[in-house]
Each structure stands twice: as C-alpha cells, then as structure tokens.
Amino acid sequence: MKIDSLALKIADEKLIERYSNRLRKFGGDARTLGWDNQNNQYSRFEIAMKIVDFNGRKILDIGCGLADFRAFLKLKDIVPAVYAGCDINPELLGYCKNRWPMDNFYLANILVDDISDTSYDIVTLFGVLNFRFKEFDNMDFARQMISKAFTICRESVVVDFLTAVKDLKYPEEDFVYYYDPCEILKFALTLTPHVTLRHDYQSLPQREMMLVLHRHPSS
Numbered sequence: 001m002k003i004d005s006l007a008l009k010i011a012d013e014k015l016i017e018r019y020s021n022r023l024r025k026f027g028g029d030a031r032t033l034g035w036d037n038q039n040n041q042y043s044r045f046e047i048a049m050k051i052v053d054f055n056g057r058k059i060l061d062i063g064c065g066l067a068d069f070r071a072f073l074k075l076k077d078i079v080p081a082v083y084a085g086c087d088i089n090p091e092l093l094g095y096c097k098n099r100w101p102m103d104n105f106y107l108a109n110i111l112v113d114d115i116s117d118t119s120y121d122i123v124t125l126f127g128v129l130n131f132r133f134k135e136f137d138n139m140d141f142a143r144q145m146i147s148k149a150f151t152i153c154r155e156s157v158v159v160d161f162l163t164a165v166k167d168l169k170y171p172e173e174d175f176v177y178y179y180d181p182c183e184i185l186k187f188a189l190t191l192t193p194h195v196t197l198r199h200d201y202q203s204l205p206q207r208e209m210m211l212v213l214h215r216h217p218s219s
C-alpha cells in the first residue's frame with residue numbers, strides 16, 4: 001500500500017528528533033546511530049564488501065548517518081569513483097559535510113524527494129529499515145524504499161535488516177522491526193532474479209540479514 005505523505009512526514013520528524021538527541025549525547029560515535037559499537041557496525045560493512053566490489057564505483061549511501069561507511073571504505077583502501085550520502089537529518093549531514101568536504105551530501109527522503117542524479121552504480125541502505133513505524137506498515141516502507149533505490153542503481157542495491165529469526169540471546173526490542181526473510185526474498189525476486197541473501201553471519205549483536213539485488217547475473 002502506498003505510504004501517505006503526512007504519515008511519512010510524522011515518522012521522519014520522530015526519527016530526526018531521535019538521532020539529533022543521540023548526536024548531542026554521543027557526538028561522532030557509532031552509538032549516535034543506535035549501534036552498540038564501531039566493531040559491529042564495521043562488521044556489517046565487511047559483509048557487504050564481501051558481496052560487492054565498491055572500488056571505482058559511484059556510490060549513493062542512503063541514510064548515511066555520520067558517513068561511517070565512507071570512513072570504512074577509506075580504511076580498507078577502497079576508492080569509489082564517487083561517494084554521495086543522503087539522509088533526512090540535517091544535523092547528521094552537517095557533521096558529514098565537515099568530515100568529508102570533498103564528497104556530496106544532501107538532505108532527502110528518497111521516497112518523496114527527487115534525486116537529481118539517478119545513475120549510481122551501487123546504492124546502500126545500512127540500518128535504514130530497522131525502526132518500527134506506528135504510522136504505516138514496515139513491509140510497505142521497505143518495499144518502496146528498495147524499489148526506489150533499485151531504480152537509481154546500475155549495478156546493485158545493498159540493504160540490511162533485523163531478521164524475525166531472532167537471536168534469543170539478545171532481548172527483543174519493541175522500537176525495531178524484525179523482517180521475515182522469506183517475505184523479503186520473495187519481494188526482492190519481483191525486482192530482479194539476481195539476488196544474494198546472507199542470513200548466516202554472527203549477530204551484531206542482534207541477528208541480521210543482508211540482501212543484495214543485482215541488475216546483472218554474477219560471474
């Protein structure tokens with residue numbers, strides 16, 4: 001079902017407030033983004049790096065947060081042709097612009113705002129779908145975000161989720177959404193037959209899965 005624009009605006013306002021409060025509390029730390037620590041955050045990026053080659057690619061990082069993925073790429077000596085980040089939170093973007101003055105950062109919710117440049121090789125969404133919405137159905141949101149991301153990528157969309165096949169060692173949280181991996185895979189296959197779904201890596205600290213939608217078959 002299409003997401004009502006007023007409902008999306010209300011949800012965005014809540015998310016902006018949440019992350020801005022955390023930025024004031026934690027500053028440039030992974031905890032600002034709701035991650036427990038940088039190790040787990042970087043492990044997530046490592047999983048993506050094993051599936052997709054980011055070197056020399058034009059990358060759009062949707063929901064870039066503090067642009068920590070940019071820092072991760074540099075640490076790994078991966079040099080993208082272009083790195084651009086977008087987010088709905090102007091304060092996080094201000095931090096990114098100071099940190100990476102040579103890269104492009106812009107304020108946008110890809111569901112409603114036009115993306116001026118629609119030709120990225122790889123589009124990433126790390127942690128962007130985790131929040132549980134009261135205003136609309138999370139699966140509707142995930143479907144629409146992924147579909148839009150796929151329209152602007154020439155090669156691959158990388159997106160991660162908390163899985164409904166939970167790690168019972170970690171207490172369940174009511175403000176996040178746990179996605180059914182079968183439902184996610186079934187949806188992804190409506191966009192492309194070339195799909196990677198990794199549901200095998202260690203919990204970070206909750207169990208997650210990573211989906212990559214490829215425009216072309218892998219070699």
Ligand SMILES: C[S@@+](CC[C@H](N)C(=O)[O-])C[C@H]1O[C@@H](n2cnc3c(N)ncnc32)[C@H](O)[C@@H]1O
Binds near residue numbers: 063066067088126
């Ligand atoms: C959990 S944080 C992850 C940040 C970063 N991707 C990382 O892995 O460190 C989620 C980010 O997504 C952003 N976000 C949430 N919904 C969004 C949307 N519809 N469009 C763009 N950004 C969004 C939030 O403002 C926040 O910065």
